[in-house]
Amino acid sequence: MRDLIVQWLTTITAPFWHSSLSMDQFVTAMQETFIMVFFALLFGMIWGFAQAICLYITRPTGILPNAFIYKVLNPIVNALRSLPFIILAISIIPLTKFIMGTSIGTWATIVPLTIYVGPYIGRLVETSLLEVNEGIIESAQAMGASPWQIIFKFIIPESRSSLILSLTTATISLIGATAMAGAVGGGGIGDLAISYGYQRFDQGAVYLTAIVLLIVVQLVQSTGNWLSKLR
Numbered sequence: 673m674r675d676l677i678v679q680w681l682t683t684i685t686a687p688f689w690h691s692s693l694s695m696d697q698f699v700t701a702m703q704e705t706f707i708m709v710f711f712a713l714l715f716g717m718i719w720g721f722a723q724a725i726c727l728y729i730t731r732p733t734g735i736l737p738n739a740f741i742y743k744v745l746n747p748i749v750n751a752l753r754s755l756p757f758i759i760l761a762i763s764i765i766p767l768t769k770f771i772m773g774t775s776i777g778t779w780a781t782i783v784p785l786t787i788y789v790g791p792y793i794g795r796l797v798e799t800s801l802l803e804v805n806e807g808i809i810e811s812a813q814a815m816g817a818s819p820w821q822i823i824f825k826f827i828i829p830e831s832r833s834s835l836i837l838s839l840t841t842a843t844i845s846l847i848g849a850t851a852m853a854g855a856v857g858g859g860g861i862g863d864l865a866i867s868y869g870y871q872r873f874d875q876g877a878v879y880l881t882a883i884v885l886l887i888v889v890q891l892v893q894s895t896g897n898w899l900s901k902l903r
Contacts, residue, residue, distance in 0.1 A: 705860035712785035720793025752791040781858035796838035833900040840896025
């Protein structure tokens with residue numbers, strides 16, 4: 673399948689393609705990018721939802737207020753969100769090497785990407801949960817629902833559309849971060865843009881990277897918009 677894709681891309685781009693970059697290299701880079709996005713988004717969602725739910729229920733007006741947990745977790749999330757991805761990736765190299773055995777490569781980059789996107793997803797999910805009408809919570813409490821039932825059977829289903837749009841935004845941000853991952857040896861199409869476009873002055877590679885990223889982002893946003901409207 674991969675060879676067919678490479679052959680097809682090579683055929684349709686041959687008349688106007690002027691670059692030292694081969695389609696085989698480009699397809700490999702796209703695979704690396706999708707791997708980084710998929711696994712970082714998966715782990716980031718698990719971590720982000722856990723943060724969001726914890727912040728939501730322990731806030732002063734939450735269903736299980738806990739000032740200590742909220743005041744400890746809230747600044748940690750804010751601090752991690754404030755770090756640009758490249759600075760974060762460099763600063764946690766020892767952690768990445770400890771977990772993955774190496775600090776470079778596609779799989780190693782998943783670690784800083786997860787730490788980068790987790791708090792971002794957490795804040796977006798928390799905002800979506802806070803948009804739920806308080807009347808729904810009061811109704812659930814009146815029916816004798818437990819705090820976890822309120823969260824998983826009332827609040828999350830009610831905020832489904834907003835959550836989908838929030839995750840769409842997080843995915844697009846993550847795609848942008850994977851492009852920057854090339855600067856720290858993460859591979860993917862960001863690495864092609866740097867190693868070919870910037871270092872070798874290959875404008876064809878830059879244009880291809882930009883066009884593909886634009887198409888992927890548009891597809892992700894359109895899919896998110898469509899899913900958010902489903903009932």
